Every structure is written in C-alpha cells, then in structure tokens.
Amino acid sequence: MAKRPMCLLCFLMVLSLGALELMGIPLISGNPLPLNVQEQIEAHPGSIICGEVEQYENTEFSQSVYLKKTYLIHQSKKFPIENVRIFLKKEEDLKPGMRILVKGTLKRVEGPANPGGFDSQQYYACRHIYYFMKNAVLQKKTAVYSGYRQLLLEIKESCRQILKEAAGKDAPVFCAMTLGDKQELDPETQMRYQLAGIIHILAISGLHISILGMGLYNLLKKMGLGIWPAGIFSLGVMLQYGIMTGGSVSTMRAVTMFLIAMGARITGRIYDMMSALSVTAMMILVESPAYLLDSGFLLSFGCVLGMGLAAEKICALAGAEKKWTKALVSPIALQLVTLPVMLKFFGEVSIAGFILNLLVLPSVGVVLTGGMAALLLGILSIPAAKLVILPARVLLLFYEYLCSLAGRSGWSTWIGGEPETWQILVYYGFLITVLFMGQYIKEQLRKKKAVCEETELAEERAEAGCRKLYAIRITAGIFLAVGILILGYHPAGSLKVICLDVGQGDGILVETPEDHHFLIDGGSSSQSEPGRYCLLPALKSQGISWLDGIFISHTDQDHINGVKELLEYMGKGLTTIRAGYLILPAWAERPDAWRELAEAAKTAGVKVMTAGKGDELPCGKVSFSVLWPEKNATGKDVNEEAMVMELSFGDFQMLFTGDIGADTEKKLLAVGGLEDVDCLKVGHHGSRYSTTEAFLEKIKPEVAIISCSLTNTYGHPSPETVERLKEAGSQVEYTMKNGAITVETDGKKLKIGRFRKD
Structure with a gap:
C-alpha cells in the first residue's frame, strides 16, 4: 500500500468507520438522526412534513415520492429528518425540485423479519432515508421546480x-x-x-x-x-x-x-x-x-478488486499464462473475492x-x-x-x-447458506494467504529466465524451484478448498424449529439434528408473494437445498400460497431447491386448492402423500405423530379438520395445531393421546375461539408461539387467548413483534431466539 497512498487512506477510513460503530456512533447502521428528533417523530407520527421532490414513481396502489431536505413541522418548530419516502393516497402532478407540504403517518423503516430477508433499513439508510410516510395527503406545493431534472x-x-x-x-x-x-x-x-x-x-x-x-x-x-x-x-x-x-x-x-x-x-x-x-x-x-x-456496494467494489488485485495472482497460481487461459481463470478470481458477500446476502x-x-x-x-x-x-x-x-x-x-x-x-447454484462473521474472516484469511502465494509464484516466474542458465547446477536449481512452486500451488488449492468448506459449514446436532414471520399466516421450518429439513405450511394473506420474499430467502440463508417433506395443515391461502409459489418455481426451474414429499391432510372430499397444490407438486417432481390420525413419520431421532384429522374426515370444514401434529425429539415435544378451534380441541381431549408439550404453535393465529382453557390444562406448554400480522383485521391475537396462555404458565412469543421465532433444543434444554431484538 506504500506505493498506493489512496488505498492506504481508504483502508484507514473503513477501519475508522468500524471503530465509530463499535463506539456507539451509528454511521454505518442504525438511525443517526439526533435522539431528540427521533423522540419527536415517535411522539407525533402524524405531523406535517415539508421537503423537496427528488423523484417519484407510480405504483399499483399509490404514488411513491422521494423527498430530500425534509423537516418535520410541529408547533411552528422545524426538525430536520434528512430524506423521506412518502406514499400519496392519490396521484398528484409533481415535478422534481418542487417543495411540497404533506400530512400522513411517519413510520420508521424496518429491518428484516426473517433469516435471509431483504434489509430495507440498511438499503434506505444508504440513501439517508430513515422514515416512510404512509397514507400521505398533499397539503401544498410550489410552482417552482427543476427544469433540468424534469428534462432528464x-x-x-x-x-x-x-x-x-x-x-x-x-x-x-x-x-x-x-x-x-x-x-x-x-x-x-x-x-x-x-x-x-x-x-x-x-x-x-x-x-x-x-x-x-x-x-x-x-x-x-x-x-x-x-x-x-x-x-x-x-x-x-x-x-x-x-x-x-x-x-x-x-x-x-x-x-x-x-x-x-x-x-x-x-x-x-x-x-x-x-x-x-x-x-x-x-x-x-x-x-x-x-x-x-450494502450488498450492491460490496459486490460492485468486490468485482473490481477481483479483477484488479486477485486475478493476476490467481492466474499465476493456475499457470494461466496465455491470453485465453487468463480469460478462463480471471472470472474465478472475481468469484472467490465476492463469494462471502454473495452467501451473506443471498445464501x-x-x-x-x-x-x-x-x-x-x-x-x-x-x-x-x-x-x-x-x-x-x-x-x-x-x-x-x-x-x-x-x-x-x-x-x-x-x-x-x-x-x-x-x-x-x-x-x-450452490446454496451454502448465510455464513457467520468468523467464517467470513477465516475465509478471507485463507484467500489473502493464497494471494500472497500467487504473488510469490509470479515473482519467481519473472526470475526464471535468469536462473535457467546452461549449467548442470542451474538446471538442478531450476528443477528444485519447479518442485517448490508445484508444492505451493497444491497448498494454495488446499487452502482455498478448506476456506470454502469453512464458509459453508453449518453445525448440526440440535433440533431447530423456525416460525417465520409471514404476516397473517403460518410458515414453519424444521431442521433435524441429522440435517433433514421440513416445511410446515407457508402462506400469508397480508404479504404478497410469500414464497419468493419469505420462504425462498429463509431456505437459502439456512443452506437448505433439499426439503424432505412439506406438511400442509389445511388449504386456506394464508397457509399454502407461499408453498404453491415454491412448487411452481421448482417446476419452472427458477430455483435449485427441491423437495421429496408433499404431505396433505387425508380428506375424503378434496377442495380445489388441495388438488391444485397436488398438481403443482407433481409438476415439480415432488411425490404427494396423505396423512391422518395415527400416522407416524419417523426421521432419525425426530418423529412426527399425526393426531388429527380422522381418516374418514370429509374435508368440508378445512379449519376444524386441519392436520394436527406432534414433533418429538428426546424429551422435547412440540404441538402444531393449524387453525383448529374449540370443537376439535374437545374431540382431541376426548380421544386421548395428548400430553404435556414443551412448545405450542398456537392455533388459528391466536383466535379467541381456539386454545381453550381445558386444552391448555392438558398440554401445559412452556412456550407458546403466535404467528399473525400486526395490522390484521381479525383481532388476532385475542387478548383472552393471550391471557389464557399466561395463566397456564406459558411464555408467549409473537412473530408480529419479534420477527421469526426460533426454538432450538438438544432434546432436553430449550433455547428461544428472536430475529428482531428490539
């Protein structure tokens, strides 16, 4: 770096930014606005803001406008809040450079709610946007605008x-x-x-x-x-x-x-x-x-680093001296430099x-x-x-x-999953070592002509030098292989159940100690394309390319539309994730949604099977016991005849109840077979008509997980249901508040993880 002072200065700048972040100065992540401004916004989310139109676009449901030089107006005081993205209720005639006054509801840009989810908070922070304004109404606008930007x-x-x-x-x-x-x-x-x-x-x-x-x-x-x-x-x-x-x-x-x-x-x-x-x-x-x-920044600069810094050294290691061989090897150098970034952001x-x-x-x-x-x-x-x-x-x-x-x-594709920070650091440590090896070989090749004199001693030295270079190349190859293996390493040995935040719906991912994977439901009535934006990223972030089975509790769209998307992607060749079985409820009468799902599975090469009361599905140390529906169930009431399962691993039991209500709970209590469970996936998103007191007295869950949307119109979760759970001694977890909830156990001890910590 001594020959390139700008490179050294850039390196020091990056270190300084990292140090400031560790010291609690949020320049890289978080909201850097003054605390008093943040408190003012939180206290008065419905206040009026004023800003300059930077750009706008018309979406299907609203007009999206980006404002810069924005400030919040409250009691004749102005609080600068940098840039804001607003969503107008109706389309307005706006032009870049106009200053507008709008009223609406300010809301902080949220981070991801699930593993592998898109980080909107970081994306917009790069653009100095920390708040959205929803349901905005234009109050005033200036006639003056930027003719130049409008022309563009x-x-x-x-x-x-x-x-x-x-x-x-x-x-x-x-x-x-x-x-x-x-x-x-x-x-x-x-x-x-x-x-x-x-x-x-x-x-x-x-x-x-x-x-x-x-x-x-x-x-x-x-x-x-x-x-x-x-x-x-x-x-x-x-x-x-x-x-x-x-x-x-x-x-x-x-x-x-x-x-x-x-x-x-x-x-x-x-x-x-x-x-x-x-x-x-x-x-x-x-x-x-x-x-x-930001992924775009890291990939863009990483590609140039790969071409400008790593390519020549990797070519020297590979012995690519001719133009066409360099053309083959150089893209590999680019991929090696950006590999951890790709896995970190895309899995x-x-x-x-x-x-x-x-x-x-x-x-x-x-x-x-x-x-x-x-x-x-x-x-x-x-x-x-x-x-x-x-x-x-x-x-x-x-x-x-x-x-x-x-x-x-x-x-x-290689679905390697999202690596931990230590894995990335170890990988880059190996890669830097390999690049030094490449630089050494490059320098030795330059000296080769001087060494190769026409003497017997020189020939012996040249031969010894070639053996040394060969050993270095082999070592470099081993280092790269080990580095990549470490990057894709995911420790097993415990059972993980991840209840994804799909909004108003259900989506549960199960990872067994033997590295088998299952999906239980996957749908949403409040989020668009849950298969693309929730299920796929979550699977990739966990390094899952094969699902042993997909269980469907019942065929309401908030439980299946994401799964259907996933199966269609498999059938169209839009993902390399594959599945073994689609397990549907054993209903005598099968609604259209049931048949459509089965057809999508067959097109994707996924086998279809049905399951009902009494069926046992063992998978290594983990087993699934189907408690409901009865084998002669009609399927007319998809909620009450939903598939109910109990997962067992060692001393740990977890109950999945789909959308059953009080009627089915009574039937389950009457036929017996229920016992104490460690964890309950609460039925029907916390509806007041399910999870009855008698049911809870029987299963006595230590942890209860409710999956629903914060803004749903059904009143989920019901305060009465939450109160019953607490009275039963359950620790209640909510996807709507903390994002994906992870239950991890070795068969004895239980650990709960919340994706959102705040």
Missing part, C-alpha cells in the same frame, strides 16, 4: 417508449440494461438470470459505462475532435447518463472511475485502477457510510455463472450497443430502430436459452 425524467420516459416500440416483449430487459429501469422487468426473468449467474448484465455497471463512455470518446476522436474536447464531452455525457439512470451505487462507482480514467487520459497521467477504486470508495462512503454494509452462488459468463460477456457489448443504437435511431424512425435492435434481441433469446438450461439442472 422526460428524456428517460421518451427512451422507455422508444424501446417499448422497438424491442416489443424484450423492452423491459433493454430498459434495465440501458436506463437502469427495472419497474416492468418480469420477476421470473430476474430469477432466471440470477440462477444462471448473469443478473449483473441487467444493471448499469462498469462494463456498461466503459462500453458507452469509451465508445463515445473513440467515436468523437474519429470524427476529428481532439483529446480534450472529446474527453470533456464524454465526461459530461456519462455524468448526466449516471444521474438519469438513477444513480445506483454500481453506477456511481462505474461513472466515477470512468471520470478518473478519462481525466488521466486528458491530462496525460497514468491511470491506476486500484487508486481510482479507493478514491471512488472514499467519495461514496463520505457521502453515506451506510454503504459499507447462494451460481456455479453455472462460471461457465455462462464466458459465453455471455463477450456479446454483452453487442446487446448494449444495439439498445443504444435503437434509442438514437428511434428518435427519427421506429422501423429503423426495430431493425438495428434485432441482433441484440437474437442474443437475448440465446441468453434465455442458457438460463433455462441452468434452471433445469440441479447443480447450477
């Missing part, structure tokens, strides 16, 4: 319309690649590209900026402009392009490094990638330190991406150039735009074919 929005909208006409169904992909606009991008397309490891081509990145920026610069040079005019014009255009496309962290990084590179070219200075990267990182972190924990890494990127990256420039050419020609002629974008659309078909191949294979 109008240009972007015109470009979007041109691409829609020129590219047809492929327009959303071209909008994402050229405009940074993913609003209309099909979620399944995103999932396919992510599974194939080529999702990065859909974001504005260094590759895009270098192709467009350097392409423009070289074009201007060929047109006769000198270095200075061509360089300055290219700089200006790319800067505006970065602003217009939304200013994501990857875009900011790419544009800033392009500006530095172009500045070096104009002034005749030498461009150093690592120094430019360090300067860019410091500029971004000074403006918003929270980016230090999986695309193995297919190692191969597919070799096929895709050389042609991305054609797709991007085709999209940009269509934008320019579309101003004059849409038919000409359709013609020029055609080769790019053919390449997109090729990409989709590659994605479908990856989706159909079971090996396209």
Whole structure:
C-alpha cells in the first residue's frame, strides 16, 4: 500500500468507520438522526412534513415520492429528518425540485423479519432515508421546480417508449440494461438470470459505462475532435447518463472511475485502477457510510478488486499464462473475492455463472450497443430502430436459452447458506494467504529466465524451484478448498424449529439434528408473494437445498400460497431447491386448492402423500405423530379438520395445531393421546375461539408461539387467548413483534431466539 497512498487512506477510513460503530456512533447502521428528533417523530407520527421532490414513481396502489431536505413541522418548530419516502393516497402532478407540504403517518423503516430477508433499513439508510410516510395527503406545493431534472425524467420516459416500440416483449430487459429501469422487468426473468449467474448484465455497471463512455470518446476522436474536447464531452455525457439512470451505487462507482480514467487520459497521467477504486470508495462512503454494509456496494467494489488485485495472482497460481487461459481463470478470481458477500446476502452462488459468463460477456457489448443504437435511431424512425435492435434481441433469446438450461439442472447454484462473521474472516484469511502465494509464484516466474542458465547446477536449481512452486500451488488449492468448506459449514446436532414471520399466516421450518429439513405450511394473506420474499430467502440463508417433506395443515391461502409459489418455481426451474414429499391432510372430499397444490407438486417432481390420525413419520431421532384429522374426515370444514401434529425429539415435544378451534380441541381431549408439550404453535393465529382453557390444562406448554400480522383485521391475537396462555404458565412469543421465532433444543434444554431484538 506504500506505493498506493489512496488505498492506504481508504483502508484507514473503513477501519475508522468500524471503530465509530463499535463506539456507539451509528454511521454505518442504525438511525443517526439526533435522539431528540427521533423522540419527536415517535411522539407525533402524524405531523406535517415539508421537503423537496427528488423523484417519484407510480405504483399499483399509490404514488411513491422521494423527498430530500425534509423537516418535520410541529408547533411552528422545524426538525430536520434528512430524506423521506412518502406514499400519496392519490396521484398528484409533481415535478422534481418542487417543495411540497404533506400530512400522513411517519413510520420508521424496518429491518428484516426473517433469516435471509431483504434489509430495507440498511438499503434506505444508504440513501439517508430513515422514515416512510404512509397514507400521505398533499397539503401544498410550489410552482417552482427543476427544469433540468424534469428534462432528464422526460428524456428517460421518451427512451422507455422508444424501446417499448422497438424491442416489443424484450423492452423491459433493454430498459434495465440501458436506463437502469427495472419497474416492468418480469420477476421470473430476474430469477432466471440470477440462477444462471448473469443478473449483473441487467444493471448499469462498469462494463456498461466503459462500453458507452469509451465508445463515445473513440467515436468523437474519429470524427476529428481532439483529446480534450472529446474527453470533456464524454465526461459530461456519462455524468448526466449516471444521474438519469438513477444513480445506483454500481453506477456511481462505474461513472466515477470512468471520470478518473478519462481525466488521466486528458491530462496525460497514468491511470491506476486500484487508486481510482479507493478514491471512488472514499467519495461514496463520505457521502453515506451506510454503504459499507450494502450488498450492491460490496459486490460492485468486490468485482473490481477481483479483477484488479486477485486475478493476476490467481492466474499465476493456475499457470494461466496465455491470453485465453487468463480469460478462463480471471472470472474465478472475481468469484472467490465476492463469494462471502454473495452467501451473506443471498445464501447462494451460481456455479453455472462460471461457465455462462464466458459465453455471455463477450456479446454483452453487442446487446448494449444495439439498445443504444435503437434509442438514437428511434428518435427519427421506429422501423429503423426495430431493425438495428434485432441482433441484440437474437442474443437475448440465446441468453434465455442458457438460463433455462441452468434452471433445469440441479447443480447450477450452490446454496451454502448465510455464513457467520468468523467464517467470513477465516475465509478471507485463507484467500489473502493464497494471494500472497500467487504473488510469490509470479515473482519467481519473472526470475526464471535468469536462473535457467546452461549449467548442470542451474538446471538442478531450476528443477528444485519447479518442485517448490508445484508444492505451493497444491497448498494454495488446499487452502482455498478448506476456506470454502469453512464458509459453508453449518453445525448440526440440535433440533431447530423456525416460525417465520409471514404476516397473517403460518410458515414453519424444521431442521433435524441429522440435517433433514421440513416445511410446515407457508402462506400469508397480508404479504404478497410469500414464497419468493419469505420462504425462498429463509431456505437459502439456512443452506437448505433439499426439503424432505412439506406438511400442509389445511388449504386456506394464508397457509399454502407461499408453498404453491415454491412448487411452481421448482417446476419452472427458477430455483435449485427441491423437495421429496408433499404431505396433505387425508380428506375424503378434496377442495380445489388441495388438488391444485397436488398438481403443482407433481409438476415439480415432488411425490404427494396423505396423512391422518395415527400416522407416524419417523426421521432419525425426530418423529412426527399425526393426531388429527380422522381418516374418514370429509374435508368440508378445512379449519376444524386441519392436520394436527406432534414433533418429538428426546424429551422435547412440540404441538402444531393449524387453525383448529374449540370443537376439535374437545374431540382431541376426548380421544386421548395428548400430553404435556414443551412448545405450542398456537392455533388459528391466536383466535379467541381456539386454545381453550381445558386444552391448555392438558398440554401445559412452556412456550407458546403466535404467528399473525400486526395490522390484521381479525383481532388476532385475542387478548383472552393471550391471557389464557399466561395463566397456564406459558411464555408467549409473537412473530408480529419479534420477527421469526426460533426454538432450538438438544432434546432436553430449550433455547428461544428472536430475529428482531428490539
């Protein structure tokens, strides 16, 4: 670092930010607003705020507006609260730069509620947004606005319309690649590209900026402009392009490094990638330190580190000296640097991406150039735009074919799970050691010609040197393998039951000591796409690629719609997670939802079986006993004839009661078989009509877990039910308050974990 002072300065800055965080100064995570401001907001959430419109977008249910330079107004006093995202009840005619006065309910941006969940709190903290305002009503607005920013929005909208006409169904992909606009991008397309490891081509990145920026610069040079005019014009255009496309962290990084590179070219200075990267990182972190924990920041900078710092050393270790071998090995270096980041935030890494990127990256420039050419020609002629974008659309078909191949294979991703901090540190320790080995080999290869003199002694030394280098390479390979194994290591030996926070619904994940995995229900009536946004991330974060069984208590949508999504993803090849069995209640009359679920399972290659009272499902040291429904149950009342199960492991018992009510509880008490349990998954989300006093007197649960939404309209959990649980001596846990609740036991001792600590 002595030769690169900017790198040293950046390293010290990162250490300083970490030290301040440990000292209780929340610059990286948390809410850095003054405590008196936070208290004022909490005390008066319905107060009026005033701010400047930065950008806006129309959603399906409301108009979303980002305000900057915002302050809270209360009793003629102003409290600065930085930026706020508001959701207007009705669409308003707004323009960037307008100052508006709005009234609504301020609510702190929440963090994730489940393992693997998206961290909205950290994402918005990077943008200095710590509060949302829901149900906002516009009170006043100024007539003055920013003509320049409005012009950029109008240009972007015109470009979007041109691409829609020129590219047809492929327009959303071209909008994402050229405009940074993913609003209309099909979620399944995103999932396919992510599974194939080529999702990065859909974001504005260094590759895009270098192709467009350097392409423009070289074009201007060929047109006769000198270095200075061509360089300055290219700089200006790319800067505006970065602003217009939304200013994501990857875009900011790419544009800033392009500006530095172009500045070096104009002034005749030498461009150093690592120094430019360090300067860019410091500029971004000074403006918003929270980016230090942002996945986009870490991946964007990690990719450049992989190319600029690790690639050469990994190539030396692999003996990749020729250009084509370096092209094969360099992407591996990039993956090795970003591997812990991918697992930490997504729980999986695309193995297919190692191969597919070799096929895709050389042609991305054609797709991007085709999209940009269509934008320019579309101003004059849409038919000409359709013609020029055609080769790019053919390449997109090729990409989709590659994605479908990856989706159909079971090996396209490694679901390694979310590693602990110590695992990440150990892995990077191994990787840094390997890079030092690569640097040593690189230096030895430089000296090879000097050593290889035509003497017998020199030949012996050269042979001994080759053996030494070979040993170093073998050792480096072992270090990398051990590092990766440590990164994916998940200790077993205990039983874990994770009651996920799915809002108004149920979703329970069971992990046995022998590393078998089961899902009990999975649905929500208050959250959209619970399969995609809750079940999949939770499974990936736990490193689960195989579910031994999926139990369905009954077929209400708040118990099954997420499971149905999951099965459909399996059937369409949108995930490499697979399942062995779908276990449904043994009903004589099977409602449409039951049959649809069974059909989705068969399409996904999952076997369907039924279970009723008396069935035992052993799995190693853990067993599931089905207590209800009766084998001759009609299935007409899906709640009262829901599947009731008892899980046993050593001295530990847990009861899962679905949505049964008092009637079924009486029947269970009458037929016998119930006994004391350590943990109860409370029936029907804490409804007043279930979990009766007599039922609790029989099972005497030490811990009771209630899964429901904080804003549900059913009054769940009922105060009467909660009171009955407390009187029975139960420790009551709520997903709506603490997020996912984890019950962990070795068969004797019981430990409760809350995902949200506050």
